[in-house]
Amino acid sequence: MLSLTAMPAPADAWPHDRVGEFRIGDVVDITGFGPEWDVSDGGNRAECARLHGGTLPAGVGMMLIDGRVARFEVGLDGNAESETQPDAPFGLRVGMSLRYAARLFPNEPLDLDFHKYAWPPGVYLSWLDEKRNRGVRVEVPDDTVTVILWGLADAITLSEGCV
DSSP: OOEEEOOOOOTTOOTTSEETTEETTOEEEGGGOOTTEEEEOTTOTTTEEEEEETTSOTTOEEEEETTEEEEEEESSTTTTOSSSOOOOGGGOOTTOBHHHHHHHSOSSOEEEEEOSSSTTTOEEEEEEETTTTEEEEEEESSSBOOEEEEEETTGGGOOSTTO
16 A cells, blocks of 8 residues: 655645656655565665656656655666656656757756766766755766656765665
8 A cells, every 4th residue: 555645735846846646755655565666775765765666657766765755767777668758857868869968958057977887978967956956867878868867956966776
């Protein structure tokens, strides 16, 4: 059984805060999740868990930190294997070129960082909305987007679970 405590959406809510029935900041109790959910927790499910399957749209995963939805993700743990590309902010898609993806982000500032595992030539391209503490990051290990992360600004920078 799925347990979800939804918070009311503020009037200036970020338009990419919701995926399916889940919204950034929602409290989610995963103790009753069934076998249709794939949960990885790195050893401490209460502090950090990454999930896909279940009631999430095909191809989308999410990260919980301290029991709250912190980010959504496409392209990790095979969660981009669906036949149709899931909706991601700004029209971003796995497989598009870095050049094309960069044009889809809103106005500056964009942050370009070296990829932790694939430099050179890999990069991370990130955009932050500091007012709302939200961000979007794409991982580009060669010249195409392989991962899209969006949600809390700190959560999109985590590359190995909650580290």
